[in-house]
Amino acid sequence: MTSSTNLVNEKGQDLPYPEADTEYNSISDKEKEAGDNESFREYEYDSAHKPYQPPFYRRKKVIWTCVIGTIIFLAIFVPLLIFVIIPKIAQAMLNSSSMTIIQLNMTNPGETSLTVSVSAEVGGIPKIFSADMEFTEKVLVSWNGQAIGSMSLDPVHVSGGKGNILQSTSFAIVNKDAFAAFAKDMLAADGFEWTLTSTATLKALGQTIKNLEVNKVLKMNGLSNFSNLKILKFDLPADAPEGAKISIKAAIANPSPIGMSLGTITLDMSFETAYLGRVVAKDVTLIGGQPMILNLEGTLLKQTEQVHLDELSLLMSNYLGGIVTPAKAKGVSVLPDGVNAVSWLTSAVTAMTMTVPLVSPEPLNVIQGLNIVDMGLTVRPDAPWNPIAVSNAVSAVFKLPFNISINITQLANATMTLIYKGTPLADLTTAVWNQTTSDMANNKIVFTMPPSPLNVNANAHEAFQAFLTEVVQNTDSGFEIKGSADSVANTPLGVVRLKVPFTSAVALKGIGFASVSPTISNVTVIGGNADYVTLSANVGINNPSIFSVDAGPVSLTISGTAGGMTGVMGDVILPNLKFAPGLTNLNAQVRFHPADPAFRDVFFSEFVAGKIFDCTITGTAQSTDIVSMAPVLAALAMKTKVPGIIPAPRLIVSGNGAPSIGTVIGNRQIPLTVSVLNPLQTTLAINEIKAQVFWEGNFFGAINAAVPFSIALGATATSPPLVVQAPSGFEFGLFMISTFLPKNIGVLSGAIVNVDMTSNIDVTVGATAGVAGYSAAISYNQTAVPAFLKLDLGFAKKRSLESTSALSTRAEPSVEDGPEYLQWLQEALFAAYPEEAKAYVATLNK
Template sequence: MSTTSNERLTEKQAKKSDENLPYSPEEVEYQDEKDLDPFGEEEYGHHVEKRVRFYQTRRFWIRCIAILIVVLAILIPLIIFVILPKLVQTIVNHSTMSLSQLNMTEPTETGMKVSLIGGIDNAGIFPATIDFPEPIVVSWNGKQLGQMTMSSVNAKGGKAEIVDATAFSIIDKEAFATFAKDMLTIKDFTWSLSSTVVVHAVGQTIKDVKLNKELKMLGMNGFDNVAIDSFTMPGDAPDNKGAYVRLVTSMNNASPIGMTLGTLVLDMFYEGTLLGQVKATNAALVGASSSPLILEGTLFRQTNQADLDKVSTLMSNFLAGKVTMTSAKGVSVKPDGVNDISWLSNSLLSLTMKVPLVSPTALNVIRDIQIHDMGMNFNPATPYAPIASSNLVTAGFKLPFNITVGMLNVSNVMSIVYKDKVITDISAAVWNQAQSDVPGGKIVFSLPPTPLVVKEDAKEAFNDFVADLTVNPEQVFIVQGFASAVSTTPVGTVALEGIPFKSEVTMKGLDFNSINAAVTNVVVIGGTSDHIIMNQTVNLPNPSSLSVSGGSVTLTVFDKETDQFLGELVIPELKIVPGDNPTATQFLFHPTNETLRDQFLSEYLTGASFPLKVVGSKESTPLVELQTAMSRVTLASTAPGLTPVQLLVTSGTAESNVNTLLGSRQTTTVVNMINPLATDLFIGGQDTEVWWKSNFFGMINAEYSQIVPAKSSAMTPTLVLQHPSGFEFGMFLMSQFIPTYPLSALGGAMVPFDLVALMKVRVGGVNGYPATINYKQRQEILTKMSLSF
């Protein structure tokens, strides 16, 4: 059966092929039945005929296409004429509009020109063009303010940019004036925008689309962020009317709405005092931007003391870099410089702006301070509170005002900063003003005696500060503080207070360790069993402008060559001023080395000079502020000997005869001793060699007690000159001495002898300071040699 069917099909297909027909009607019917066969060609082990599914048939797709054409014919008009307008309206309703700038120019009573910058968001996924065939009406608080036309806007990707220049016509002048007034002061506001627009999208034009938007924008909020870029006074106003003033301000306009102001006049106030009036020309506020506003005018002269006090505070704060809140109130505004616009004038004239007056940069009014001289008087009764004074202090003074200023008096609260630490304050109620050249930028004044109060935690630092000024050639430190001055100005006599200053000061130091303290007028005035007392004048040259007064000071004196101790130098009253300082001192001489002691005193009597080293220590002064300074002092000095040099032996007689010459060989002698010191000199004996023309003539070895009064003379007791024994001395007398001085045997002759003496003395009297004087001199002595026995 299967074979028969296949044969029949083959015949029919061949016939059909001849007729170029796909299937005969019978074949189609048969084929459809075959398509319904769910089994394959082989089932259960034998061949089965395959059937075609319904969606694979031509008939099915013809029916689908027919149905689709019918549906589209109904749906497309429905989308275009019903759904699309509603969809567009929905998109317009849900879109958002914003303005980043809306600047008003050329204002009139009925309108103005406006320039717009803004955008539209959520404008749908399809590119579209929005036309505004009708003006957009702007309403606020339920009242129509005005209307404006807009150019077409192109949207793409759901966004559109608005950049346009158009005209704004005022509908309700009273409502617009109220809005303009409030807009200047409120933080934000909302406009209602309404119009009918045309949208071109997806190849279609949708008309009569309603535009109703709430546009929330920032107000100008009273210009709460006004900034002063500069504040100057270019000069004095004529006729004693005050001072010219010029302010450059930045009007920070948070609102997107800007406007042309033209000529703007403002009154300036501070705490109710009318300061003056200023005017700006070609003034404009740019929306959502900071706009420069240059104001020029006059600060009025004040005569009322209460007003002067406020002006004083204002100027002082400005110079000190402090913020002073002033206010500006509108007087007039004329966009074209001539005519008022009522709605603009009323809004601005009702506005009072807060203007924080402060310099944008630190002014550094007082600079380059120089302390030309400075005195510090230390007192043990008031430690760390020395009295400071200065005859001449100068300071650079630079006001940011080009007005006439005169200083009546100056006062300061000054601190000294040393090595980054505030060590002391100087507070003077009034600094004595000498002269000022404010236009030339210089103030000259003096500091009356004022306590220099050292801070509790800075005492060690202050000690170092004083020490460095004492031993260094120069010292750098900082002075800082606040200055005040009563000044005459074109706006009245004002008190400028609390003006900060900070300046580096370089002062010459005492440089003690580099000076040579010359000693003059040395006078030995006394002696005790412990020391010799010498008065002298020590010059302490001071190359600096620093003066120091510090009571009693005791320094240790060393011999510079041997570095051995000699004694103490006492300065009863230390007072150092610039220049030479011849200072009365006392030297307590008591070396620990007896050889050095005797050598020093012996050479002193011969007028020799002595190089010395004078050293300080913390024990040198009872003043705690000066102890560190004294511990660092090492002075060089040179002390002179006795001036003029005087002979200790001024005259004498020597008597002998043949018996003594040939027998005991002794000559009795008496000499006149001179005491050049200003204190008694006790002589306890002497060992003296007597020489004549390099020939040893004899020796005096004597112990005795003798007081030679101060600055006086005395004859010694009779002393025995023991001549040398032996034949040689006899031959010397007979062959050389007597032939040279024959008169010595005939009544006496003045014979020059060389004396080399070691005298045991006490300087200051019997109980004075003991020493041995090694002394040499040549002296003519009356010599008598009797030839009788």
């Protein structure tokens, strides 16, 4: 007994629970007798005990309560979802959607209707939805708050967030005045807005939602009065009774998605205050978003009032001079079918005024083949830079870009700029051109140039001196003239004053004092000392005269141009200047010793590269010991061309580079030797080499080495070890892995690669035992230098050998497996430069 309050059962036992609770476990006498006591030892008590009770949620009362509650909830929520929530979602989705008109082409325009071909895109709908939308009534189109028309649109299927509308439908004009105002605005404005309203039924999420409101504002580009018009061709093909025929071909960009069939358009042309005439374009069709070619044909009228003739003259002069001139074209009429007008379309076109930028698609050169038969120059001591020029006969070919009859009666106020070898020398202004006659049948003009001042530009004095030298010494010379002239011409459009531009090369007959132009060949460097380099050359002199010359020993001065620099090169020593009529060959020696080190180095560089130099051989009064020849030699100026080493030698014969793993991984210094050719007939010492190495235009490395070595005449020698410093960093490593190695996979185990070199080599020419040579620098560029390269590893390692542990993305594959090895190198590169690699990958993803 555990408590005095315990109950007593029928057997007189005290129970700790009501007897009505029958679910208990106890050990019966039968079980004890059956010997099952051990099996149920854990359930043996002196008295019976209460068994395990189930959780509350398994009780029948709780289960029935949940079932009934769920049914009530669903009965309320499902109708709410179907009739309230889903329609609200559908309307919100429709409101947030967008519609973009790609093309809307209007055809068959009539007073109350037209046909529209619509290409549009619907977007802005979540991609998780797939829906079908059907317009249950016509779509009403409004502009500026006014309804202008309506049209029927087919159902739209939306999938993946967007849908397409592509159909042809009838567009009913509901307000003709408002539609006419819209058409004007569409043609003139940069942009406009349409508002589309309708009702629709949406099928989505297995439901059909009706009576949805459609209200969309569409922003579209207008035609801006065809402001993007570009002239492709402008021509006056023939005379006409009223003036001249006109033909204009223009390209018009259409920035608007709106297209329209315009048919036949008539336009009135004008410029400033002058009414020029009327033009017509047929079969005009605008297509939304696409350019259009407009062919205008008509008549330009003859002008009689002087103000209008002046304006016409300006228009034509600007066209000849390549100056854009804005003419105007105002709409007169439009006939969509070529016969009948439509009032709203006529109202729009007649309100339109286009700007037509008249300009030739290509520059015009009206006066060509200018030829000055004779030209005199008078130079006064008090005006050395203002000589007087005169010519008795000037002819030119005159060609206008028009096929109308033109009779030029006057040429005046010509302004010319004389250009000699690219340098403007002077401006020549002629007040009056006399005796002008025009033979337009043969496109030829003949006129004279009266005495006129030639004012030399202050920055062109040297060029003018060179020009005079050429004129005085040569029988033939030339220069270029650019300028313009004012002309008066009779045309079918009236008497016009045209400013005619011209550009022409002019041939002149020179004095011919120095008609002897020697030829120089077989130029060879044969020696040198500290003061000069000695060259031998063959000099050929063609004497056009009947005289023979025997002048004995002669010393002349040779000047020339190299690399854009001009200067004295040195002395020409002729042991015996003796020549007769015809060709004479002489042996000459040139002592090369220019004063300017830069000019010296440029000459040597171009000489080795096989360039040909423009030179002048001149004399002085001291060039000869023969007194009678002194003035002749003092005036001697013979232009010639001096060739370099031809064929040009390849100085860098080859290269050999075998970088070790350490140099590649660490400082990226590639050991290299080069084989150098001496093309001279004397010794050549290499003192210093500075070079840049390129492969297929990509910078590969630089050499900066002071490693003296000598090369015998005509021989080849190998340099001491040099170092090519390759770029460090991620970008060059990426270049090696992605570009260089894939194209030259053999260098992993050793192969020849052709590289380009840009070098600057300090040399000494002609040095021998006890005799100093002539020092100079050679700038030399050479392509396709064969270089043997062997890269034991790539450029994927960073900074030092210690960093290789960070690159162990996976085991290094065999070099023989080229593609796999390249992939490993890329992985190693990206591991070595994680930040740069991340930025690179991000750039690729963009």
